Amino acid sequence: MIHAVLIFNTTGVPRLTKFYTALQQSASNLTQKIFSLISARPATLCNFLDAPELEGFLVQKDLDGEKLRVVYRNYATLYFVFVVDGAESELGVLDLIQVFVESLDRAFENVCELDLVFHFDEVHHILSEIIQGGLVLDTNVEDIELAVTSAAKARKESYASANPLSLGGGGVGGSRSTGLQTPLGWLTGKLTGVSTR
Amino acid sequence: MWERTLQDLIRGLRANKQDEAKFIATAIEEIRQEIKSKDMELKAAAALKLTYLDMLGYDMSWASFYVVEVMSSPKVHLKTVGYLAAAQSFTQDTDVLMLTTNLLKKASLLSVTLSPEEVAISLNGFSQIVTPDLARDLSPDLIKLLSHSRPHIRKRAVVLLFKVFQKYPEVVSHAMARIRERLEDPDAGVVAATVNVLCELARYNPADFLPLAPFLFHLLTTSNNNWMLIKIIKLFGTLTPHEPRLVKKLMPRISDIISTTPAISLLYECVRTCIIGGMLQGTAGDALARTCVSKLANFLQDEDQNLKYISLLAMVNIVPTHPHLVAEYQDMVLASVDDQDMSIRMRALDLVSAMTNSSNLQAIVQQLLSHLVRTEASALPSAVLSLSQTASGTPQVPRLASPSQNPAYRLILSQRILTLCSQNTYENVLDFEWYLSVLVDLSYVASVDIGSEIREQLVDVTSRVKGVQRFAVSLMVKLLCDDTFLMNADQQGSCSEVLWAAAFICGEYCGELADPQKLLTYLLQPRVLDLTPDTVAVYLQATTKVFGVWASELAERWDSDDLPKVKEVVGSTLERLTEFVSNPDIEVQERAANILQLLTFVRADLNSYRPPVERSFGYEDSAGPSTTTAEPDFPKSLYLIQPLSSMHELKTVAANAQASVPIPEGLDLDAWIVPPPKESLSHVHESDDGDGAFVGVKKVKKVQKAKGKGNSGPKAKATKKKADGDDGREELQPAEQEMTESERVEQDRLKTERMERQKDDPFYLTDDRHPKNADQYDVDSIPVVRLDDLPPLSQANNSRVPMLRSNDPQFSRQTFVIDRVGEMPSGAVSVASSAAVSPAPGSGGSAGSSSTHIPRRASPSDGNGAATAAPLASFPAYEVEDETSPRTGTPPPIKVTRVKKKTKVAAGSGKKRAAVSAATSSTAATGGPS
Incomplete structure (x- = not known):
């Protein structure tokens, strides 16, 4: 299964951390360690992180203590890191990272780091359509997009019903327009305290 | 007041990069206010902001309760926030999880009022925070959800079931049939998710999933979903x-x-499944194996580093069954160890380790070693420089430096070399001289903390393989004479621990050396003090051995012209030793003092030495029975030291040696040596006195106090009164200084009575295994032993010749014999040897008395004054010619005598006295240095 999904940028600032099981290391500890190892690797090297420093570092807290593996991919300024165990196929996980990034791209239209910064909750929602509790839910980009939009729609409707003034501008939709606010939307946001989620 | 939204928070963070901590502190303060708000929207916004800060490493566990509140909101957009916050911050230990469980129980998953979106949110949320309780309560609903009308919900439900199984395995049997139905789900996504779940579950309990094989096989032939096929x-x-x-x-x-x-x-x-699934057996399997390996080899040659990596990963599994197939690609694999990618190196290292056998070990190890060497050689001119360089420059390793420079990798590599060679007791090592050279090379080039492992290997190999000892000594002499290690001793990764082995081996096998005394200079050079104390101690011990061997050899072919030479060596050694005597480390100090005294004695003897005809040795008179009729023509003290270390050859002890020692007749290992004080027995009283237990405890205290003071005060008497009759008096007995025979008899009688009473009482646990011995707590009966005399000296080895001698034909270079098993106790084979621990004849025949608990204890009757004062046979060495016992033989039984103590003193002081008396008698025996 998948034990953790991490996204951090090329300077090591986390953009998303999701842990599906309790690992022995703390989240920030793990992120830093993996970042320090990955950032030293030139792009031409393989996508599997294996290093003497990791021996005995990545072990599960409770179960049999199987050694976990780190599969990562670098897109522009971001590293996408999956920590997986032996039940996952190494190459399969690489494909899965690609699926995740494609889904992000569809939701944000030409995704860039800023989208992830300002919509970190949305990134979580998209991830939750791909992986649930460490198991892969779906790998079909079309299906994922469908699920993402329908969930976003539900949140938007719920928001609209709670905030009639918002005119639908402040929904939690997946489109980039949520980042650009109308003056009225901004005002309602200020008034209600939850503008652009 | 304008509340900050998540976006505002993030913008603020980006704008306040230089003072982030302060900004976040104020932000968290705001959040603390907002999250308590009655406005759900505000609360949710605060929770979301907290979740963001949580990702950055700020604690949000304090807000768990508010998060639960947000979770319980009926509005989808708020509920989502709540579940997200919970999933990110809750752990299995979170207190409110209990609360959550109740909350979630109420809001049943299947409630008609819930929209599919809400169900989906809950399902996703549960997957993160599911507990055993929650799993149990929710599983019925969850199983119903497996047939929900929406594929999306079915998918989530089946995936969540895996988590539920983990926490609440009892549900598996109910759900299995329903899960199987999902394999035939009309929606491909649901089928794929189900396969995912099965794949995970089967890892724990494969046999249960065999009935599903036909379904899975059907999917395997029909589906084209890549991810699912991989999983199947x-x-x-x-x-x-x-x-x-x-x-x-x-x-x-x-x-x-x-x-x-x-x-x-x-x-x-x-390919991987073929390998790990055991499909490569038989003739058909061989063909498949060949295909698999050739596919993997293609990957290995591929440009894509990822393929290289996984190919190495898979090949490790195929080596055990088809080593010859992989061996064809050995060069390619070895080349991968050279790859600049650390990940690939690590995998290649694993594969290489799996591939090792006795025919390719040398090549592989040489290759690995060259990795450690090459970078050193290219980057730095000498080992000395590089060592200092590594120590100072390790932190700022350039970013894209060769992985060989990485200290962690070097450590792994070094350890791997050691394990490769030493596995299964050096199974693959054919040439041990080669291996020793590898070890020495490694200690020079490793630059990581591997010294202690190398040390162990050096000592182990040398003691197991007799044929290599000569070579080892010559190698170790070189190490001792090399300043490199001494100079870098205090630096990280200097491997100076090998000097420990070098000193030990040189000392132990210095008989192989022509001029062992030359080593003394190196063993005692001032720089040695830079080493760790335990190494220095070994140096000193080696000094003793080297001098002893050299002196005895000199005596063997004595020539009066040697006298000045010996005097000079002794003199200079003594001079050097004085520096060690004041060493702060106690071990070093003690050993230095030991040898210093021995050598002082030797010097005194040498000074009083007169060429043959004269006989004016002060100690001669007291040398007693060991004096020979023909007076030797060399200074006798030259034989003083050598027997100290050469009496018993050091061998590797077999792993099960201790277990194989037969238990001597009449020895009860479960018997008390010193029975616990009575109190522990009488803690539990007859329950007929109400405050029995209390009194018991009090008495223990009393007794302890009494022991300290040496008397039992009036308070103790009071306690005695409180306790009921007999028991009370008995418990206080140990506090008394003296116990008369009649009291003891009385005590025994009372105890027997009590035991009898308690025997049938279900409230008492009685130990009836050794009731006889349990009453022997008297400190006076603890035996104190004294080693009566030194074992006789073994014969000096005549075959030794003064050069680095190996005209010895019996050790041909290629036939190294490894002592794989190790030494077994001689008692394991013959019962006769148990005599070694029983008292020697003549020291009293009543040893077999039934009260003996300790094997070495002799009967008190022989502990007379004569035995105590009996002179130690101090110089048995004088009788070399007559000695016939071989050097390697079992040492003769050690005479053990019990020293009788006349006064009633504590066991400790008694021992001391015995030791003192032994010391005195030994001094008397040697006649003193004067």
Whole structure:
């Protein structure tokens, strides 16, 4: 299964951390360690992180203590890191990272780091359509997009019903327009305290 | 007041980069206010902001309760926030999880009022925070959800079931049938998710999933979902070891995929499943194995580093069954160890380790060693420089430096070399001289903390392989004479621990050296003090041995002209030793003092030495029985030291040696040596006195106090009164200084009575194994032993010749004999040797008295004054010619005598006295240095 999904940028600032099981290391500890190892690797090297420093570092807290593996991919300024165990196929996980990034791209239209910064909750929602509790839910980009939009729609409707003034501008939709606010939307946001989620 | 939204927070963070901590502190303060707000929207916004800060490493556990509040909101957009916050911050230990459980129980998953979106949110949320309780309560609803009308919900439900199984395994049996139905779900996504779940579950309990094989096989032939096919193939990999018939069924299909699929990931998984699923047996399997290995070899040559990596990963599994196939690609694999990618190196290292056998070990180790060497040589001119360099420059390793420079990698590499060679007691090592050289080379080039491991190996190999000892000594002499280690001793990764081994080996086997005394200079050079105290101690011990061997050899072919030479060596050694005597480390100090005294004695003897005819040795008179009739013509003290270390050859002890020591007749290992004080027995009283237990405890205290003071005060008497009659008096007995015979008898009688009473009482646990011995607590009966005399000296080895001698034909270089088993106690084979621990004849025949607990204890009757004062046979060495016992033989039994103590003193002081008296007698025996 998948034990953790991490996204951090090329300077090591986390953009998303999701842990599906309790690992022995703390989240920030793990992120830093993996970042320090990955950032030293030139792009031409393989996508599997294996290093003497990791021996005995990545072990599960409770179960049999199987050694976990780190599969990562670098897109522009971001590293996408999956920590997986032996039940996952190494190459399969690489494909899965690609699926995740494609889904992000569809939701944000030409995704860039800023989208992830300002919509970190949305990134979580998209991830939750791909992986649930460490198991892969779906790998079909079309299906994922469908699920993402329908969930976003539900949140938007719920928001609209709670905030009639918002005119639908402040929904939690997946489109980039949520980042650009109308003056009225901004005002309602200020008034209600939850503008652009 | 304008509340900050998440976006505002993030913008603020980006704008306040220089003062982030302060900004976040104010932000968290705001959040603390907002999250308590009655406005749900505001609360949710605060929770979301907290979740963001949590990702950055700020604690949000304090807000758990508010998060639960947000979770319980009926509005989808708020509920989502709540579940997200919970999933990110809750752990299994979170207190409010209990609350959550109740909350979630109420809001039943299947409630008609819930929209599919809400159900989806809950399902996703549960997957993160599920607890055993929650799993139990929710499983019925969850199983119903498996047939929800929406594929999306079915998918989530089936995936969540895996988590529920983990926490609440009892539900598996109910749900299994429903899960199987999902394999035939009309929606492909649901089927794929189900396969995922099965693949995970089967890892824990493969046999249970064999009935699903037909369904899975059907999917394998019909589906084209790559991800799912990979999972199915993986699943079969876990199933086939439990059902061999599956192999036959699967083989055609898998071979088909291997030869046709364009997807490399699927191809790879097929190959891997073939390997780990045991499909490569038999003739058909061999062909398949060849295909697999050739596919993997193609990957290995591929430009894509990822393929290289996984190919190495898979090859490790195929080596055990088909080593010859992998061996064909040995060069390629070895080249991968050179790869600049650390990940690939690590995998290649694993594979190389798996491939090692006795024929390729040398090549492989040499290759690995060259990695450690090459970078050193290219980057730095000398080992000395590089060592200092590494110590100072390790932190700022350039970013893209060769992985060989990485200290962690060097450590792994060094350790790997050691394990490769030493596995199964040096199974693959044919040439031990080569191996010793490797060890020495490694200690020079490793630059990591591997010194202690190398040390162990050096000592172990040298003691196990007799044939290599000569070579080892010559090698170790070189190490001792090399300043490199001494100079870098205080630096990280200097491996100066090998000097420990070098000193030990040189000392132990210095008989192989022509001029051992030359070593003394190196062993006692001032720089040695830079080493760790335990190494220095070994140096000193080696000094003793080297001097002893040299002196005895000198005596053997004595020539009066040697006298000045010996005097000079002794003199200079003594001079050097004075520096060590004041060493702060106690061990070093003691050993230095020991040898210093021994050598002082030797010097005194040498000074009083007169060429043969004269006989004016002060100690001669007291040398007693060991004096020979023909007076030797050399200074006798030259034989003083050598027997100290050469009496018993050091050998590796077999792992089960201790267990094989036969228990001597009449020895009860379970018996008390010193029975616990009475109180522990009488803690529990007859329950007929109400405050029995209390009194018991009090008495213990009392007794302890009494022991300290040496008397039992009036308070103790009071306690005595409180306790009921007999027991009370008895408990206080140990506090008394003296116990008369009649009291003891009385005590025994009372105890027997009590035991009798308690025997049938279900409230008492009685130990009836050794009731006889349990009453022997008297400190006076603890035996104190004294080693009566030194064992006789073994014969000096005549075969020794003064050069680095190996005209010894019996050790041909190629036939190294390894002592794999190690030394077994002689008692393990013959019962006769148990005499070694029983008292020597003549020291009293009543040793077999029934009260003996300790094997070495002799009967008190022989502990008379004569035995105590009996002179130690101090210089048995004088009788070398007559000695016939071989050097390697079992040492003769050690005479053990019990020293009788006349006064009633504590055991400790008694021992001291015995030691003192022994010391005195030994001094008397040697006649003193004067």
